[in-house]
Amino acid sequence: MTVRAILEAKGRYIYSVEPDERLSAAIRTLAERRVGAVLVMRGARLDGILSERDIVKVLADRGADALDGPVHAVMTREVVTCAQGDTVGEIMEVMTSQKFRHLPVLENERVVGLISIGDIVKWRLNEYEHEQQALHDYIKSA
Template sequence: MTVKAILKEKGGDVFSMSPDTTLAAVAQELSSRKIGALLIMEGDRLAGILSERDIVRQIAATGAAALDAPAASVMTKSVETAALDDLIDDVMSRMTTSRFRHMPVVEGGRVVGLISIGDVVKRRIEAAVRERDEIRDYIMST
């Protein structure tokens, strides 16, 4: 299964904010949309990614004043991305090894989606269950 299959089912909605948005505004957006991360965009260019974890770490390090800081000061600037044809197992391995939970999907230099480790694991479990059922059906039919 590929990243394209995940986005086909999930959709390609991507929520983003600008680098000068405060962490308080980012936190509000994450909370209201019930998401764990959003992209920081400069026009059509991916500038970074900012997650709930990033905000919590910044608050722990600098206190409540962190909420007034701009997203650009906290976001991950070196963002690993996936392509539509990437295999789910490869993406899951990259996310696990690098210890991050969200990955933008880029095609032709343009962001076309955002997947989470939850999306990847869900599809991997569905595939394993499907495979189990096919093996069981095969065994039962012989």
């Protein structure tokens, strides 16, 4: 199965913030949208990603004063991405080995979606349920 199939099932909408936005405003976006990461974008260009881990780290290092600073001071700048043609197995390997929970999906250097580990778990559980139902139907018809 591919990233494209997951995006088609879940949708391609992404949440993003501007690099100069205050960290406190970005945190509010995470809380309101109930997501663990937002893309940091300047127009259509991906500048970075801001995750809950980035926020916890800066708060531990600098305290509450960091909340008044800009997102670009906290975000992860070197973003690992995937493509729509990548398989679920490939992105699971990347997420596991590099300890990422979110991967932006790029196509021709344009952001077309965001895949989370939750999306993958949901997809795999759905696949498993379909396999179990098919096996059950097969046994029942035999």
